[in-house]
Amino acid sequence: xxxxxxxxxxxxxxxxxxxxxxxxxxARPESLGGLGSPVEHATxxxxxxxxxxAPPLRAGLTEETARKxxxxxxxxxxxxxxxxxxxxxxxxxxxxxAHHRSEIMERLAGPLQTGRGEAFPLTCSVPDxxxxxxxxxxxxxxxxxxxxxxxxxxxxSAVLVRAAGEVARWVSVQLELADLDRSRTRLIEAEIKALRxxxxxxxxxxxxxVIASFVRTDPERARELLLEFADFTRYSFRRHGDxxxxxxxxxxxxxxxxxxxxxxxxxxxxxxxxxxxxxxVALPFLCxxxxxxxxxxHGLEGKSDKCHIQITAQDAAAEALVVIEDDGAGMDPALLxxxxxxxxxxxxxxxxxxxxxxxxxxxxxxxxxxxxxxxxAGMKITVRLPKxxxxxxxxxxxxxx
Amino acid sequence: xxxxxxxxxxxxxxxxxVLVGAFGLRVSRTTSDFYVASRTVGPRLNAAAISGEYLSAxxxxxxxxxxxxxxxxxxxxxVGYTAGYLxxxxxxxxxxxxxxxxxxxxxxxxxxxxxAVRRLAGAFVVGVGWLYLLPQLQxxxxxxxxxxxxPDWLGGIIVAVVVTATVAAGGMRxxxxxxxFQYWLKLTALLVPAxxxxxxxxxxxxxxxxxxxxAAFREQRSVRVGDSIDLRLERxxxxxxxxxxxxxxxxxxxxxxxxxxxxxxRGTRLVFDRGTAVPAGARGxxxxxxxxxxxxxxxxxxxxxxxxxxxxxxxxxxLPHVVVRFYTSPHGVAARRTTVAVLALAGAFYLLxxxxxxxxxxYAPELALTGDADAAVLLLPDRMxxxxxxxLLGALVAGGAFAAFLSTASGLTMAVAGVLTQxxxxxxxxxxxxxxxLLAMAVPLAASVAVGGLPVADAVGxxxxxxxxxxxxxxxxxxxxxxxxxxxxxxxxxxxxxxxLLAVAATMAGLPGDGALHALLAWPALxxxxxxxxxxxxxxxxxxxxxxTGTAAILARFxxxxxxxxxxxxxxx
Numbered sequence: 001x002x003x004x005x006x007x008x009x010x011x012x013x014x015x016x017x018x019x020x021x022x023x024x025x026x027a028r029p030e031s032l033g034g035l036g037s038p039v040e041h042a043t044x045x046x047x048x049x050x051x052x053x054a055p056p057l058r059a060g061l062t063e064e065t066a067r068k069x070x071x072x073x074x075x076x077x078x079x080x081x082x083x084x085x086x087x088x089x090x091x092x093x094x095x096x097x098a099h100h101r102s103e104i105m106e107r108l109a110g111p112l113q114t115g116r117g118e119a120f121p122l123t124c125s126v127p128d129x130x131x132x133x134x135x136x137x138x139x140x141x142x143x144x145x146x147x148x149x150x151x152x153x154x155x156x157s158a159v160l161v162r163a164a165g166e167v168a169r170w171v172s173v174q175l176e177l178a179d180l181d182r183s184r185t186r187l188i189e190a191e192i193k194a195l196r197x198x199x200x201x202x203x204x205x206x207x208x209x210v211i212a213s214f215v216r217t218d219p220e221r222a223r224e225l226l227l228e229f230a231d232f233t234r235y236s237f238r239r240h241g242d243x244x245x246x247x248x249x250x251x252x253x254x255x256x257x258x259x260x261x262x263x264x265x266x267x268x269x270x271x272x273x274x275x276x277x278x279x280x281v282a283l284p285f286l287c288x289x290x291x292x293x294x295x296x297x298h299g300l301e302g303k304s305d306k307c308h309i310q311i312t313a314q315d316a317a318a319e320a321l322v323v324i325e326d327d328g329a330g331m332d333p334a335l336l337x338x339x340x341x342x343x344x345x346x347x348x349x350x351x352x353x354x355x356x357x358x359x360x361x362x363x364x365x366x367x368x369x370x371x372x373x374x375x376x377a378g379m380k381i382t383v384r385l386p387k388x389x390x391x392x393x394x395x396x397x398x399x400x401x
Numbered sequence: 402x403x404x405x406x407x408x409x410x411x412x413x414x415x416x417x418x419v420l421v422g423a424f425g426l427r428v429s430r431t432t433s434d435f436y437v438a439s440r441t442v443g444p445r446l447n448a449a450a451i452s453g454e455y456l457s458a459x460x461x462x463x464x465x466x467x468x469x470x471x472x473x474x475x476x477x478x479x480v481g482y483t484a485g486y487l488x489x490x491x492x493x494x495x496x497x498x499x500x501x502x503x504x505x506x507x508x509x510x511x512x513x514x515x516x517a518v519r520r521l522a523g524a525f526v527v528g529v530g531w532l533y534l535l536p537q538l539q540x541x542x543x544x545x546x547x548x549x550x551x552p553d554w555l556g557g558i559i560v561a562v563v564v565t566a567t568v569a570a571g572g573m574r575x576x577x578x579x580x581x582f583q584y585w586l587k588l589t590a591l592l593v594p595a596x597x598x599x600x601x602x603x604x605x606x607x608x609x610x611x612x613x614x615x616a617a618f619r620e621q622r623s624v625r626v627g628d629s630i631d632l633r634l635e636r637x638x639x640x641x642x643x644x645x646x647x648x649x650x651x652x653x654x655x656x657x658x659x660x661x662x663x664x665x666x667r668g669t670r671l672v673f674d675r676g677t678a679v680p681a682g683a684r685g686x687x688x689x690x691x692x693x694x695x696x697x698x699x700x701x702x703x704x705x706x707x708x709x710x711x712x713x714x715x716x717x718x719x720l721p722h723v724v725v726r727f728y729t730s731p732h733g734v735a736a737r738r739t740t741v742a743v744l745a746l747a748g749a750f751y752l753l754x755x756x757x758x759x760x761x762x763x764y765a766p767e768l769a770l771t772g773d774a775d776a777a778v779l780l781l782p783d784r785m786x787x788x789x790x791x792x793l794l795g796a797l798v799a800g801g802a803f804a805a806f807l808s809t810a811s812g813l814t815m816a817v818a819g820v821l822t823q824x825x826x827x828x829x830x831x832x833x834x835x836x837x838x839l840l841a842m843a844v845p846l847a848a849s850v851a852v853g854g855l856p857v858a859d860a861v862g863x864x865x866x867x868x869x870x871x872x873x874x875x876x877x878x879x880x881x882x883x884x885x886x887x888x889x890x891x892x893x894x895x896x897x898x899x900x901x902l903l904a905v906a907a908t909m910a911g912l913p914g915d916g917a918l919h920a921l922l923a924w925p926a927l928x929x930x931x932x933x934x935x936x937x938x939x940x941x942x943x944x945x946x947x948x949x950t951g952t953a954a955i956l957a958r959f960x961x962x963x964x965x966x967x968x969x970x971x972x973x974x
Contacts, residue, residue: 064946247439247731254435272438277577277729279441282501315576317819317834318503387503387728390510393958394501 057174066091081152097131137168247279278320282394299328410796441731448742453584457809458540459861466774468758479751485717490740495733496959515887523824530817534845536860569838583808590801591753594794644669708924716865719872722812817841870929871898889941897933
């Protein structure tokens with residue numbers, strides 16, 4: 001018998017979990033009970049139905065969202081048939097009398113032009129068709145007509161005309177919100193585009209100056225450095241894709257450090273410890289290089305002796321853990337907090353706050369930079385990169401190592 | 402068996418695993434040379450890691466046991482376990498890598514853009530993982546019992562604790578190196594003793610194991626019955642009995658048992674004469690698990706064989722710990738090369754267990770009687786070679802067996818814990834990952850203590866059947882069919898995988914005693930895989946409006962080699 005129980009446990013638990021989740025998703029709030037008087041109950045019902053119809057509409061007016069919302073809207077109005085259209089065609093017909101589709105579209109030409117509601121009887125050759133009369137209420141966003149809500153009924157009803165108008169206005173508000181959502185997404189995308197690939201101008205001047213200093217004394221070295229510089233700028237100015245792989249980003253950091261070493265010589269020591277498993281992880285383009293640049297700056301700042309930078313990338317289940325640590329001057333945490341919040345502009349480069357912003361936008365707030373620092377105690381920056389995030393794909397192919 | 406060598410060997414394997422896992426990376430990769438540090442994992446290393454994680458207790462112990470009991474029909478197991486990678490290579494490997502998905506739920510989300518399907522896939526990953534972990538823990542228990550006589554559950558608990566501790570502590574940092582190391586360890590642990598065993602067999606005059614007739618004792622052999630069993634005799638049998646047979650106790654009495662079924666109580670010692678055919682044993686009624694799985698197989702071998710072939714061929718692609726390793730490949734072509742290398746490595750390994758099975762039938766036939774056939778691999782070196790040499794080889798095999806439990810169990814635990822943390826527990830983070838690890842291990846551990854006694858290779862076969870009925874349709878249709886919709890995928894996984902899961906539960910519970918129904922439930926893949934495919938296809942066709950937007954772009958990304966994608970991007974900036 002114990003075997004029976006254990007067998008059941010093993011096999012049924014996942015199913016139970018799935019069932020529980022499905023149940024939670026589809027749970028009807030009516031079952032909460034204790035809703036007081038019938039009026040209160042009806043109010044609650046109406047609000048609940050409306051709230052169920054809202055999420056699909058918030059994605060804009062398409063065939064799929066219209067299909068999801070139409071049933072809820074019909075139960076909200078209590079009519080026999082409800083139809084949602086855009087400017088050209090019927091998106092969805094919920095309920096009886098779907099053969100009126102083409103007729104409705106013909107009759108809609110006027111209301112779609114004027115943006116004013118209308119009610120009219122339908123001509124029908126089907127003998128026992130329950131749909132004889134239609135109310136048209138246009139859906140307007142920013143004073144432009146996007147489509148119409150059509151409610152059909154067996155006979156004329158003034159209540160339905162008023163109700164359809166109200167529901168159409170409510171739907172219009174949802175569509176306006178959808179528009180707002182879309183422009184917000186566009187804004188974020190534009191912001192990401194604006195944020196990316198801002199390599200520090202100081203770095204370009206310094207690199208060129210260093211290369212220039214080698215041109216006479218050591219032309220071969222100057223040539224190598226120039227090539228490193230070319231590789232680095234090619235990477236940072238490349239046009240396609242917002243994302244890269246950890247391996248490519250590390251190569252870019254290598255080119256960057258070669259140029260920095262040419263300037264500072266033996267004062268800079270870098271060690272790396274990279275788990276090969278995380279090299280294919282996709283990440284926002286140029287989001288580690290600024291951190292290394294920051295480490296170099298802080299490491300060499302106010303110190304005449306050597307500086308040690310350690311870069312580690314570890315495999316942590318579904319995430320890659322990247323840590324960049326220097327033993328330099330460190331920083332006052334309060335000041336750092338204000339820099340990250342954008343209240344104070346940092347002394348040089350756009351560095352940390354830019355990276356922090358992009359990580360938050362791509363992965364969400366829980367994947368922002370974690371910085372441990374104090375004056376004189378160096379700085380340790382930790383980045384947690386999910387191995388998979390919807391919409392994050394590296395554009396290029398990994399270089400074979 | 403002498404445990405004075407085996408126990409240190411097992412301990413050594415455990416310690417080596419933990420150490421390589423924790424420090425392997427630090428030793429080999431701390432450098433200031435970017436070229437060295439950012440070298441990606443080559444196909445061969447990755448293939449060794451995949452094989453190391455894949456070759457489980459079922460491969461190491463189970464196949465030999467099955468060949469011992471049932472003969473060469475069971476060679477379909479190693480064939481199936483290997484051929485699964487061929488299907489993976491042809492249909493899944495490169496597109497899966499190009500999808501950028503790390504786990505199977507990730508793939509579901511990447512392809513169908515539906516969080517609901519993602520969670521369903523997560524639930525099945527947990528289910529398959531638990532089903533697969535169960536035999537690993539049981540195998541560990543069996544190994545430790547054979548080695549030291551410790552109680553059945555102890556080995557399972559040791560493996561569970563070691564794995565949970567290392568995974569939860571963030572141990573397996575350099576997992577690719579650990580698993581590759583485990584592969585070579587396992588191969589050595591089977592190959593070296595096998596060479597010596599074959600030499601011993603040659604020295605014995607190379608007797609042929611005759612599979613078509615019942616195994617026979619080659620010398621007088623005394624067998625102690627550990628658990629009460631029912632002996633089923635075709636012919637009368639003469640044995641010397643010390644203990645209780647059919648309710649009557651004997652003391653070294655010579656007994657002639659008539660044809661029919663006889664109940665032998667626990668602790669009884671039977672002495673068989675040389676040349677006696679080994680009778681078929683069946684566990685007594687005190688065990689809920691019916692061993693009739695073996696019988697039903699001999700009754701309808703064709704159906705069972707096809708069920709097995711389908712489950713193993715198509716199930717490999719849905720094993721959570723295997724899929725995760727493909728992420729390490731830098732691109733699709735490397736993923737394909739890795740799969741080819743896995744085919745070679747796994748193929749080489751699977752040549753060995755059947756050797757143990759065949760030799761076991763010659764030299765340890767009584768294992769078929771006591772139901773501990775899975776122990777054949779462990780016992781053979783002692784039986785055939787003996788002395789210090791036999792003990793040392795036995796210790797090597799035992800160490801290899803523990804490597805098998807540890808590597809597969811840690812891979813599975815990480816996969817299951819990852820899904821639990823990401824999709825089930827409320828928020829992500831290190832603490833929740835530890836909680837997930839604990840949960841991932843606790844359930845199969847409890848089940849293994851409660852269930853006990855299912856043949857290891859059979860239990861793994863059930864996990865394969867569930868994986869084949871749920872993930873195979875999702876992956877194959879997801880990669881190759883542009884009209885797949887989220888409702889279709891969800892319905893297909895629920896119907897195919899759910900049916901397989903229920904059939905597995907019923908089988909493990911021993912519900913349908915015997916006959917055709919039992920065979921259908923014990924080998925569900927033959928009907929549940931087509932059912933899953935059919936449901937997924939039909940529901941997808943019925944919901945044409947739900948094809949995710951951007952499907953064409955996603956499929957192009959799955960199938961276009963990465964260089965082409967790059968060029969295209971540069972042509973049209």
